[in-house]
Amino acid sequence: MAMITAGVTPEDSPQRVSFYFAPHEDDWQLFMNPSAFHDVLDSNTKGVFIHVTAGDAGLGTNNGGRQHPLYLARESGAECAIRFMADSDNRPPTEKAVSTPAFNGRPIRRVSYRNTVAFFLRLPDGGPDGEGYVGTRHQSLRRLADGHIHALGAIDGTASYDSWGELTATLRSIINFERGLAPSVQFNVPELDPARNANDHPDHYMTAKVALAATEGLSARRVHYVGYASAKLPENLEGEDRDIKCAIYAVTLAGVLALDHPISWRYYDQSFIGRSYCRNE
Numbered sequence: 001m002a003m004i005t006a007g008v009t010p011e012d013s014p015q016r017v018s019f020y021f022a023p024h025e026d027d028w029q030l031f032m033n034p035s036a037f038h039d040v041l042d043s044n045t046k047g048v049f050i051h052v053t054a055g056d057a058g059l060g061t062n063n064g065g066r067q068h069p070l071y072l073a074r075e076s077g078a079e080c081a082i083r084f085m086a087d088s089d090n091r092p093p094t095e096k097a098v099s100t101p102a103f104n105g106r107p108i109r110r111v112s113y114r115n116t117v118a119f120f121l122r123l124p125d126g127g128p129d130g131e132g133y134v135g136t137r138h139q140s141l142r143r144l145a146d147g148h149i150h151a152l153g154a155i156d157g158t159a160s161y162d163s164w165g166e167l168t169a170t171l172r173s174i175i176n177f178e179r180g181l182a183p184s185v186q187f188n189v190p191e192l193d194p195a196r197n198a199n200d201h202p203d204h205y206m207t208a209k210v211a212l213a214a215t216e217g218l219s220a221r222r223v224h225y226v227g228y229a230s231a232k233l234p235e236n237l238e239g240e241d242r243d244i245k246c247a248i249y250a251v252t253l254a255g256v257l258a259l260d261h262p263i264s265w266r267y268y269d270q271s272f273i274g275r276s277y278c279r280n281e
Helices: 026-030 034-041 068-086 141-145 165-177 202-212 228-232 241-257 265-272
Strands: 014-023 045-053 097-099 109-112 116-123 184-190 221-225 278-280
Touching: 014 026, 014 034, 014 097, 014 165, 026 241, 026 265, 034 045, 034 068, 034 241, 045 068, 045 165, 045 202, 045 278, 068 109, 068 116, 068 241, 116 165, 116 241, 141 165, 141 202, 165 202, 184 202, 228 265, 241 265
Parallel strands: 014 045, 014 184, 045 116, 184 221
Antiparallel strands: 097 109, 109 116, 221 278
């Protein structure tokens, strides 16, 4: 049972809720757009963005020689991108609401803005090999799932999960609360099948695994998005769709830069901006 201190209630549930499960704070922008943009632009849809790891690259809450910690810079990028989408139909800006309601007994940062909600679980970045970093005691999603560690804690110390099942139950609690009584639900997840999405980041695979476990048995449409493997596929976005994805990623990077962290535009632009591959279930 989730203890809720802020948020919507079933009485004001939208017609549709579309959940985006992001391993890191720039993944839905790179791999799940322009779908996310079109969902947010639809006034009958609530977009819920669940960022599972902190994307901290092993720094934890340390600044790494910059003015702010990397995880806060990446969260800034995600929040800027969400506000950009929500305000893109010429509506005047409004105030965001920030809270830390408890789900499955664990406080999670929740940011709501218009018809969007963003969650930040701030779990340690697993790194390119999925084994975690020295700076965060080699904690990672994959090591928790495989039983190689017996707890996985948020880098800011706000929550800890003693098992994969506890993490799954926490996500299920978030989902149940945010979907309310909406008659239509969609889950957008990274592609877990390596035959379709070879050599993706371990955090991407693990986020897909925990998201699918948390949504098991729920009647909903599921959309699986190819990650790093899309870089080797032909470009399939053009015109307005490509422009939308490009703009949203640029805004994301501007939010990171605003908190004094460097960005890498050229690689991601050449590899992913013109591509978006998914399958429906």
